[in-house]
Amino acid sequence: MFVGLGQSSGICRAEPIIDAQVVLQICQAFSNKSLEKMPAIVLPEAAKQFLETYGRLSEKFDGCLSAIETKSWRQAGTIFLLQHTRYESYWRFSADETSIKEISIRHYRPVTLAGDAEWEEPFRDRPPSTSAGKTTHIYIDSPPDNPNIIEFFYATNRRESDQPVSLEDNPMPTSKRNSTTVFSSSGWTAVSGFTGERNADLSFGAARVRVPEGHQIGKIELPSTIKILGIAFRSDSADPTRHFTVRSIAKTSEDQWIKSLSSTKKKRALIFVHGFNTKFQDAVFRTAQIVWDLQYSGAAVLFSWPSRGEIADYLYDKESALGSRAALLRVIDNLRKAKFESIDIIAHSMGNLIAVDALSNASATKSPPLIAQFVMAAPDVDRDMFLQDIPKVAKVAKGLTLYASANDKALQLSKRVAGNIPRAGDVPPSGPIIIASVSTIDVSAIGDELFGLNHNAFATTRNVLNDLKILIETGAKPPRLAEIRGYPEPPQKPIYFRYSP
Structure with a gap:
């Protein structure tokens, strides 16, 4: 599989086409730990070395879904971003005019709705080595998963807040896109939340909430606040080990939202529609609490309509609710497009x-x-x-x-x-x-x-x-x-x- 790339100094060079189809074939052979299924373009020694070096990752990288070439890394060789069922990873390919000579996995991470999991660098499998009388083993372990993180989708016709974004652990932004900060390469954009005011269109995204270790079923543990005549005089700081905390609120396009719902491979979806006197963050916490306490295994979706979160604004909330009926039907229709059975x-x-x-x-x-x-x-x-x-x-x-x-x-x-x-x-x-x-x-x-x-x-x-x-x-x-x-x-x-x- 070769192509001529033109002339240089009067010499016609040819290089192998390392395209998505070839990469997916290599990925499939890797997930099966099968040298026989490796494409002929990969040198036998390179294939063997690749399997021996990264073999313990093969079970993680089941389901080779897509491969996209990227030019974002200034490194020799060809870099592809691979999407697997549960993980995504960057692979580097080194080739000459006739074949692929080396394959390496540079980074990988678990796939999350918000796309903000930490990238891991795989260690190479090595035989036990002895140092100062001690035997050292190098293993490849799974990235640490926090079982207290609840992830769910949201759709809202609230107006987006103009307050600065605030996320747990203060992740570093990766880029700027149309003046909006992007916190991951997946295309999800971090936002600060939404107000109680109405928006003409729907916004779509995903939220991640950390449930505290001491959570009691039926409760939403939050920092205590002392109020007198509606004025807050003291508020405790949020402690993720004791209080519900928002880890991230991410925004995406409607098409990507539907695609992400579909990619969960889940058959059931649950829509939660909150009541009056509910701010957006309160709705996020309530959704997380319900999903956690029910131990719901399907795809959860919060539909949040414009409530100002004040008892005095009952009539405003009622008018907002009456104006949100078409938006809810649109959300249901999007779930149907994502092929949910229930x-x-x-x-x-x-x-x-x-x-x-x-x-x-x-x-x-x-x-x-x-x-x-x-x-x-x-x-x-x-x-x-x-x-x-x-x-x-x-x-x-x-x-x-x-x-x-x-x-x-x-x-x-x-x-x-x-x-x-x-x-x-x-x-x-x-x-x-x-x-x-x-x-x-x-x-x-x-x-x-x-x-x-x-x-x-x-x-x-x-x-x-x-x-x-x-x-x-x-x-x-x-x-x-x-x-x-x-x-x-x-x-x-x-x-x-x-x-x-």
């Missing part, structure tokens, strides 16, 4: 105003979104509108679950603001909403002490989280736990379910 939605509080209305209207379209489980936690939705829309939602959702409470103070506030019209998440004296297609669970017995407003019961109580986990994983109908029992009790047929601590 999509679940957990909507909390006013997030249900977005999800219920969006799915209700989409049910009448030619290609409606198909949802596996739609979980409605404390829905801050007009009760009458909810009863009208849910039969339409049931056409596109395989399972519908409602968590309601008589002690939800935030819903009581919403009821007053809305002209004393009951909310769908209420449990009045007459009982919760009963609809044939919906599994209703009354969680009033949890109490009213959680976060003051008791508006996050679905995410802050271990038994409710256990129930939610079983639902998302299996789709089983209630009762799924001994603590959740039918009402009325046997021998009568239950019409809804109640949490009994």
